[in-house]
Amino acid sequence: MRLIFVMSCVQEAHLINIFVYGSLMTTGCAFHLIAQKVRSVQPGEVKGMLVHTGEYPVLLPSEEGVVSGQWLTLEAEALFVMDEWEHYIGPQHTDNAYERIWICDLHVPMEGWVYTARS
Numbered sequence: 871m872r873l874i875f876v877m878s879c880v881q882e883a884h885l886i887n888i889f890v891y892g893s894l895m896t897t898g899c900a901f902h903l904i905a906q907k908v909r910s911v912q913p914g915e916v917k918g919m920l921v922h923t924g925e926y927p928v929l930l931p932s933e934e935g936v937v938s939g940q941w942l943t944l945e946a947e948a949l950f951v952m953d954e955w956e957h958y959i960g961p962q963h964t965d966n967a968y969e970r971i972w973i974c975d976l977h978v979p980m981e982g983w984v985y986t987a988r989s
Contacts, residue, residue, distance in 0.1 A: 887982025891939030
């Protein structure tokens with residue numbers, strides 16, 4: 871007797887973390903763009919200062935100050951949507967509205983991407 875096993879493969883989406891502090895927060899005006907890709911949300915704090923540039927706040931990385939926001943864990947493909955929303959083309963690109971850097975939370979073992987002021 872020969873047994874045949876049929877395996878069902880369910881590929882788990884690649885997940886990323888991103889710290890958000892403005893329009894991409896769950897209460898922000900752009901959250902709807904990524905809502906279906908979000909798997910978890912938790913509060914967080916990172917080092918830095920918020921600088922208001924008129925229409926929107928920008929995180930300025932700094933050893934002084936603390937910025938409160940949310941950590942989103944979401945499917946990696948949502949990063950392309952967020953890059954477009956934040957006018958991020960690529961590392962150090964002259965047309966970027968923001969830079970995207972790696973950052974760590976001050977209190978919990980969480981790290982990931984964040985959009986910051988251009989240097």
